[in-house]
Amino acid sequence: MSGLTSLFYIVASILFIFGIKMLGSAETARRGNFLSSLGMLVAIVAVLLSSGMSYTWIMVGLVLGGSLGAFSARKVEMTGMPELVALFNGFGGLSSLLVAWAEEVQPAGANPIFTDSVIFAALVIGGVTFTGSLVAYGKLSGKLDGKPLLFPNQKAINVAVAALLLLLGVAYALQSGFSLPAFYLIVLLALALGVLGVLPIGGGDMPVAIALLNSFSGIAACAAGFVILNNVLIVAGAMVGASGLILTIIMCKAMNRTLGDVLFGGFGAESAGGGAEAEGEMKPITADDAYYILEAASQVIFVPGYGMAVAQAQHAVKELAALLEENGCEVSFAIHPVAGRMPGHMNVLLAEADVPYEQLAEMDDVNPLMSNTDVAVVIGANDVVNPAALEDESSPIYGMPIINVHQARTTFVLKRGQGKGFSGLVNPLFTRANTRMLYGDAKETITSLVGQFKGS
Amino acid sequence: MDPLILLLFIFTLAIFLGFELISRVPSQLHTPLMSGSNAISGITIVGAIAATGAGATLFAQILGFLALVFASINVVGGYLVTDRMLGMFKKKGGKK
Numbered sequence: 001m002s003g004l005t006s007l008f009y010i011v012a013s014i015l016f017i018f019g020i021k022m023l024g025s026a027e028t029a030r031r032g033n034f035l036s037s038l039g040m041l042v043a044i045v046a047v048l049l050s051s052g053m054s055y056t057w058i059m060v061g062l063v064l065g066g067s068l069g070a071f072s073a074r075k076v077e078m079t080g081m082p083e084l085v086a087l088f089n090g091f092g093g094l095s096s097l098l099v100a101w102a103e104e105v106q107p108a109g110a111n112p113i114f115t116d117s118v119i120f121a122a123l124v125i126g127g128v129t130f131t132g133s134l135v136a137y138g139k140l141s142g143k144l145d146g147k148p149l150l151f152p153n154q155k156a157i158n159v160a161v162a163a164l165l166l167l168l169g170v171a172y173a174l175q176s177g178f179s180l181p182a183f184y185l186i187v188l189l190a191l192a193l194g195v196l197g198v199l200p201i202g203g204g205d206m207p208v209a210i211a212l213l214n215s216f217s218g219i220a221a222c223a224a225g226f227v228i229l230n231n232v233l234i235v236a237g238a239m240v241g242a243s244g245l246i247l248t249i250i251m252c253k254a255m256n257r258t259l260g261d262v263l264f265g266g267f268g269a270e271s272a273g274g275g276a277e278a279e280g281e282m283k284p285i286t287a288d289d290a291y292y293i294l295e296a297a298s299q300v301i302f303v304p305g306y307g308m309a310v311a312q313a314q315h316a317v318k319e320l321a322a323l324l325e326e327n328g329c330e331v332s333f334a335i336h337p338v339a340g341r342m343p344g345h346m347n348v349l350l351a352e353a354d355v356p357y358e359q360l361a362e363m364d365d366v367n368p369l370m371s372n373t374d375v376a377v378v379i380g381a382n383d384v385v386n387p388a389a390l391e392d393e394s395s396p397i398y399g400m401p402i403i404n405v406h407q408a409r410t411t412f413v414l415k416r417g418q419g420k421g422f423s424g425l426v427n428p429l430f431t432r433a434n435t436r437m438l439y440g441d442a443k444e445t446i447t448s449l450v451g452q453f454k455g456s
Numbered sequence: 457m458d459p460l461i462l463l464l465f466i467f468t469l470a471i472f473l474g475f476e477l478i479s480r481v482p483s484q485l486h487t488p489l490m491s492g493s494n495a496i497s498g499i500t501i502v503g504a505i506a507a508t509g510a511g512a513t514l515f516a517q518i519l520g521f522l523a524l525v526f527a528s529i530n531v532v533g534g535y536l537v538t539d540r541m542l543g544m545f546k547k548k549g550g551k552k
Contacts, residue, residue, distance in 0.1 A: 016496055017473065023489050024481045030542040033492045037535040040499065047502045053509035061508060061521050065528025072529075073536035078544075081537070085491045088534050091526040092497045098523035099503035102516040114460055214490050217497040226463060228503045234463055235470045236499040242474025243493050247486060337483050344486030351484075351544040362483060 008046030009232040015039030016236050020243060026357075043232050078352040079309050082342040083140035086133045086210055089217050093129025096122050096220035097187070100227045104183070115227065116173040120186065122223035124165060127190025128197065129216040135198040136209055140341055146203035158196050165189045201262065203306070204383055206341040208251045208262045215244025247343055254337035256389075256400040285436035287445055290412055291452040297374035297410075300324055301366060302333045303403050304346045307380010307414070311442035317379060318353040320446050323453040332359050334366040334376075334403050336384035367404045376408035378429075380415070380442050386427045397425065411435045414442045488541050495534025501527035 016039045022032025048058070069088070076084045100122035104111075111119070138144035168186050201209045218240025225233025252259055294300065302321065308314060321331045333355060339346045350360060370376070378385050387406045388395040405411045406429050413430060415437060429435055438445050481489055504527045507520025 016499075017477065020474070020493060020496070021477045023492050024478055024485065026482060026485060026545065029485055029488055029492075029545070030539065033488070033495075033535060033538045033542060036492060036496055040496070040501075040531055040535070043499060043502050044505065047505045048509075050506070050510075053505075055509065057517065057521050058505055058509050058524065061504075061524035062528050065525040066532040068525075069529040069531065069533030070536055073533040073540065076537065078541075081487065081491075081541070084533075084537060085487075085494060088491070088530045088537075089494050089497070092494065092500065092530040092534075095498070095504055095523040095527035095530065096500045098519045098526070099500055099507055102507040102511055102519035102523065105516050105519070106512045211490060214494050214497070217494060221497045221500040222467065224500050224503050226467075228506065229459065229463065230503060230506075231463060231466055233499050233502060234467050236496050238467050238470035239474035239477065240493045240497040242471050243478040243489065246475060246478050247481075247490060250481075250486075335483065337486075342487060343490055344483055344488070347484040348487045348541055348544070351541070357484070357545070360484065 002050065005046045005050055006231075008042055008049075009230075012039040012043035012046065012232050013235045015042065016239065020239055039236075043236075046232075078348055079312055080141070081348055082206070082210065082340070082345060083137045085342065086136040086140055086213070089210075089213055090130045090133025090137065092217040093126045093133060093213075093220050095126075096217070096224040097126030097130060097190075099224045100126065101187070103227045113173050117169070118223050118226035120169040120172055122220055122227050123186055124169070124190040124193075125216055125223055126220040127187060128194040129213055129220050131191045131194030132198040132209075132216070133194075133213050135195055136201075136206065136213060139198075139201075139203060140206065148202035149199040154196075154200060158193070161189055161193050161196060165193065197263065203341060204338075205255075205262045207338045207343045207345070208248060208255070208257075208259070210342045211244055211247040211251050212259070215241050215248060218242075218244055251338055251343055254401065255397075280431035282430045282437045283435065284439060285412070287438065287448045287452070290436070290438055291449055293410060293412075294324065294329075294375060294449065295327065295453070297324075297329055299330045299369075299373045300332075300375045300377060301361075301370070301373050301405070301408065302331070303339075303376060303378045303381050303385055303405055304333065304335065304350070305339050305379060305381020305384060306341055306345075307382075307416070307442055309340055309345065309349055309380075311380065313379060313443035313446050314349045314353040314355075316443050316446040316450060318350070318355050320450050320453070321355065321359070323450060327453070332361045332366065334361050334363060334405075336363050336381070336403055339381055339384050363401060363403050370404045370407040373408040374410065376405035376411045378405055378411065378413045379446075382427055383425065385429055386425060387429050387432075388425070388427070392428070395425065405429065406432055406435070409434060412438055414438045414440075414445050416441065484545070488538050488545070491534055491541065492538040495531055495538060498527050498531035498534060501531055 019032045019036025022028035100119045139146045218237045222237030385405045389397045389400040389402045504523035511517035
């Protein structure tokens with residue numbers, strides 16, 4: 001690596017550091033993202049300037065990949081954001097795998113143990129990131145069933161695959177004349193492990209899985225950096241790995257679960273019968289009656305969940321909120337950290353609908369106000385408002401912090417049908433005395449409420 | 457110093473730096489942070505370019521080219537999508 005290239009890499013690393021730092025605060029986030037993209041540009045220019053390059057295919061690759069990326073980034077609906085981020089993430093992992101592979105096929109003779117070890121690491125982490133993200137993409141976009149997919153001996157099989165990989169890895173690192181079929185077996189097993197690892201993770205746990213896969217893609221890039229002895233890959237990859245891990249921990253805390261539970265639990269599938277059965281009946285209410293209650297309310301809190309994303313109801317919700325405000329009502333949105341399918345999912349949707357930032361409230365700020373709230377409107381959220389998490393020790397989600405909508409004077413639950421939610425848990429909120437169910441598509445329900453307000 | 461040790465040294469410091477930089481992020485920024493850092497993980501594009509342009513064998517170059525295409529999607533798409541999201545956040549802040 002020449003001196004000039006190294007200098008460029010230092011500049012790029014500094015830009016990444018500032019970029020990540022600024023992404024952590026609302027005022028500077030956009031500039032931070034720009035700085036980090038500038039860092040990427042500097043790093044790319046640096047490697048292009050290194051000697052002995054033939055540029056034709058580099059340009060073809062850059063233009064091809066760049067335009068594909070730009071096209072999908074421009075075209076995507078905000079509701080499709082989680083799966084797109086998952087897909088991009090998987091491509092990053094695949095790229096790290098391929099970079100390590102390209103290094104392995106160099107006819108340089110036997111590699112030192114260290115190089116072989118990091119090639120192995122890049123292959124495995126990159127491969128798991130790739131297929132794991134693809135499965136996450138499938139689940140998020142509805143192409144695969146979002147429910148946890150469990151089969152007999154699943155844990156045993158996963159452990160066996162991982163152990164076999166590790167064994168092959170040790171053999172690969174120690175043995176100089178490693179056979180090619182075994183090398184391909186490593187790649188195949190890594191790809192399989194990604195699929196097997198994400199299949200049992202249910203939709204409600206997706207924010208954790210996505211954050212973890214994000215961390216993995218960084219570590220994969222970092223491992224690829226060790227393979228080709230490139231410090232900018234190591235620095236950038238390690239920082240992404242660390243920040244992704246922090247996000248993963250935040251998500252786990254918000255669900256009061258350990259990472260192990262999420263990865264191996266198959267939550268919701270095996271515990272579907274857990275928790276006490278709810279007593280009483282759900283009390284449906286028509287949109288007409290709901291309108292009269294909302295019209296008289298002076299404090300309303302909306303609690304959005306994944307159902308709002310599915311119904312694409314965010315714009316209608318924003319309209320209803322604006323009408324309520326005109327009516328002299330105080331409106332806020334309570335957002336649970338793991339509502340939706342990726343970290344911060346609801347914030348993105350509400351931002352798209354132009355909901356003012358001041359109206360968005362975090363769980364801890366809104367819970368003390370709940371008993372003074374006239375109406376809490378739950379839009380397609382379930383587990384994050386399930387009082388069993390507070391009261392029922394036998395419930396699988398016992399201990400998870402929730403938004404206490406059951407303490408509001410009246411709670412409306414917008415829900416497609418009477419069935420159990422995504423996680424398959426009974427939600428005693430639905431049968432509480434002060435809960436009213438508004439069945440039907442969330443967007444239609446909200447739109448009809450908006451119509452009533454306008455007609456009055 | 458052994459260059460490998462030096463790289464490990466850099467690696468360790470970068471991990472700690474990453475933890476320090478993102479100690480407290482408001483939840484509203486979780487998605488942009490994730491998709492922005494995801495774009496950064498596309499840094500592997502540097503290795504892909506090197507393999508494409510200076511790979512020792514044709515096979516290595518082909519692998520490098522594939523890596524380059526996927527990494528470019530990740531980098532360009534990741535940054536643009538993050539910018540789009542943050543643009544929406546900003547607009548809202550300026551309004552009220």
